[in-house]
Amino acid sequence: xxxxxxILTKQRAFYESGTTKTLEFRLESLKRLREALASNEQxxxxxxxxxxxxxxFETYSSEIGIVLQEIRFIIQNLKKWTKPKRVKTAFTxxxxxxxxxxxxxxxxxxxxxxxxxxxxxxxxLIGAIAGGNxxxxxxxxxxxxxxxxxxEMISDCYPAEYITVVQGDADITKELLYENFDYLFFTGxxxxxxxxxxxxxxxxxxxxxxxxxxxPGVVHEDADLKLAAKRIAWGKFxxxxxxxxxxxxxxxxxxxxxxxxxxxIKETQALYGAEPIENEQxxxxxxxxHFNRLKGYLKEGQLVYGGKNRGEVLVIEPTILxxxxxxxxxxxxxxxxxxxxxxxxxxxxxxIKGVKQNPNPLALYLFTENKQIENKIxxxxxxxxxxxxxxxxxxxTPYLPFGGVGTSGMGTYHGKSSFDTFTHQKxxxxxxxxxxxxxxxxxAKKGMDxxxxxxx
Ligand code: NAD
Numbered sequence: 356x357x358x359x360x361x362i363l364t365k366q367r368a369f370y371e372s373g374t375t376k377t378l379e380f381r382l383e384s385l386k387r388l389r390e391a392l393a394s395n396e397q398x399x400x401x402x403x404x405x406x407x408x409x410x411x412f413e414t415y416s417s418e419i420g421i422v423l424q425e426i427r428f429i430i431q432n433l434k435k436w437t438k439p440k441r442v443k444t445a446f447t448x449x450x451x452x453x454x455x456x457x458x459x460x461x462x463x464x465x466x467x468x469x470x471x472x473x474x475x476x477x478x479x480l481i482g483a484i485a486g487g488n489x490x491x492x493x494x495x496x497x498x499x500x501x502x503x504x505x506x507e508m509i510s511d512c513y514p515a516e517y518i519t520v521v522q523g524d525a526d527i528t529k530e531l532l533y534e535n536f537d538y539l540f541f542t543g544x545x546x547x548x549x550x551x552x553x554x555x556x557x558x559x560x561x562x563x564x565x566x567x568x569x570x571p572g573v574v575h576e577d578a579d580l581k582l583a584a585k586r587i588a589w590g591k592f593x594x595x596x597x598x599x600x601x602x603x604x605x606x607x608x609x610x611x612x613x614x615x616x617x618x619x620i621k622e623t624q625a626l627y628g629a630e631p632i633e634n635e636q637x638x639x640x641x642x643x644x645h646f647n648r649l650k651g652y653l654k655e656g657q658l659v660y661g662g663k664n665r666g667e668v669l670v671i672e673p674t675i676l677x678x679x680x681x682x683x684x685x686x687x688x689x690x691x692x693x694x695x696x697x698x699x700x701x702x703x704x705x706x707i708k709g710v711k712q713n714p715n716p717l718a719l720y721l722f723t724e725n726k727q728i729e730n731k732i733x734x735x736x737x738x739x740x741x742x743x744x745x746x747x748x749x750x751x752t753p754y755l756p757f758g759g760v761g762t763s764g765m766g767t768y769h770g771k772s773s774f775d776t777f778t779h780q781k782x783x784x785x786x787x788x789x790x791x792x793x794x795x796x797x798x799a800k801k802g803m804d805x806x807x808x809x810x811x
Contacts, residue, residue, distance in 0.1 A: 359491070362519060363534050366462045366489040369516035376459060376487040378437055382430060384484045384513065388477070389426045391512045392419055395504060399473055402500035406472070408639040408670075413594060418473040421751060425478055428753040428770055429485050436485075436774050447809055450787035457778035459487035460561070461537030466528060466551065468543045469495035469641055470597045470691075475565075476505060479540045480518070482773030488538065489517050493531055496524040497641050529554075536560055538777065542599075543567075545762050563766030563776055565599070566759055567689045570718040571710050572602035572746065573732065575703070576610045578722035582744065584618035587695075588626055590720070590746025592673045595638040596693040597645075600718040600747050603689060604679075604696040606706045612699050616675070619695075620660050623673045631672040632665055640669040640692060649692040652676075652685040656696060681712050703728055707735045715739070715761030720746045739763050 403409040442453040463483045467476040483490040494502040506520035532554035541551040542565040555562045631637045640646040646669045661674035679696040719741040739759035742749050750757045753770030793799045
């Protein structure tokens with residue numbers, strides 16, 4: 356028997372009591388989370404400062420605020436979403452009614468990464484609650500302070516038979532994955548995503564995988580250079596580049612490359628000053644292993660800007676490289692740090708060919724005023740989602756489903772798609788007993804002729 360069977364058994368019993376399924380309980384649970392976030396805001400901010408040197412501004416704008424916005428949106432819409440939906444029935448089904456019920460799955464396991472340790476645990480949890488499920492949460496061991504505060508907050512908020520946190524590393528996660536959950540929601544790296552999917556396959560458990568990869572940015576010759584540079588610097592160096600949807604590398608049109616470089620350096624300095632290493636607002640690298648990995652990339656290509664780093668505090672300043680190729684490791688691995696390689700192009704087909712050398716990106720950002728270029732990129736490349744003339748902002752709206760494709764993940768969440776992810780569409784046909792259409796039966800007179808007329 357697995358070590359976590361007891362938690363699962365208790366949660367399943369609670370789920371079977373039907374408590375979590377009522378609209379009132381779901382709304383009450385969401386409101387409780389909102390209150391808990393308000394009362395723990397300072398503790399969470401302090402914890403993230405210790406774990407990642409994340410500033411109060413970033414903690415609110417990219418973690419707590421996003422979660423609060425998601426709760427508000429879901430509370431506003433949940434009643435409508437939970438109602439069974441009447442749908443049309445086909446001519447062959449005359450007399451019957453079609454209804455779709457959004458049924459909870461039962462007990463969900465939510466596994467999170469370290470880079471946005473509040474948002475990437477609580478946003479899926481909101482979906483699980485909205486869907487009427489119980490949940491076990493496994494936050495990352497690499498942000499221990501935040502995981503500890505989250506665990507205390509959740510246990511103050513909810514009984515363990517409804518929602519509980521299990522803290523621990525890869526071994527603990529493997530033990531959890533051994534159990535037969537009703538849904539797995541994983542955010543993290545591609546290799547661990549494969550482990551999660553393999554574990555899910557053993558029980559045929561449905562999964563959502565929110566993974567990573569190399570997300571390109573493309574700056575076309577007609578782009579608004581100042582805005583492109585500002586929005587790219589913001590999206591890349593926020594959280595020191597440790598963002599799954601950060602622009603990983605850029606393709607910049609040759610004719611504007613020099614002007615863009617000057618502008619992006621200016622905008623980066625405007626955001627973090629001339630000495631970002633000393634800037635209290637600038638996030639640090641999560642651990643020594645990632646710091647060493649990122650330092651290795653600094654030897655590749657040609658350094659255009661930045662590159663200074665301090666091992667004692669694990670900080671690397673915003674850095675720009677050029678003259679890199681797809682043979683360099685920095686262009687083969689997901690960077691996940693404040694290093695921005697820039698490639699140049701003259702024909703948009705080079706961009707399409709280059710992006711296709713890597714697996715499907717999680718995000719893609721195109722800066723252009725040209726509708727044809729926009730259509731060409733959208734029509735030619737497969738990626739999870741993205742923006743035209745911006746970075747990252749597509750994940751902040753609850754109206755757009757967020758997720759990857761291919762190796763960047765499967766399934767989506769945020770807003771309505773979180774509710775859809777954590778519910779099964781149970782389709783029901785309610786047949787009439789007032790009459791019985793004879794043509795479905797093999798002994799009907801001229802049945803075949805009539806069926807051929809109707810079913811074509
Ligand atoms: P990770 O895959 O190393 O860890 C994620 C979780 O899996 C953690 O809770 C960890 O304890 C657990 N884990 C680690 N190794 C395991 C193993 N061998 N078996 C079972 N469980 C294991 O990812 P990370 O380093 O925390 O996060 C960075 C990665 O996550 C990047 O690739 C990034 O792109 C991706 N990411 C994706 C999204 C998204 O929304 N798509 C968001 C953030 C991060």
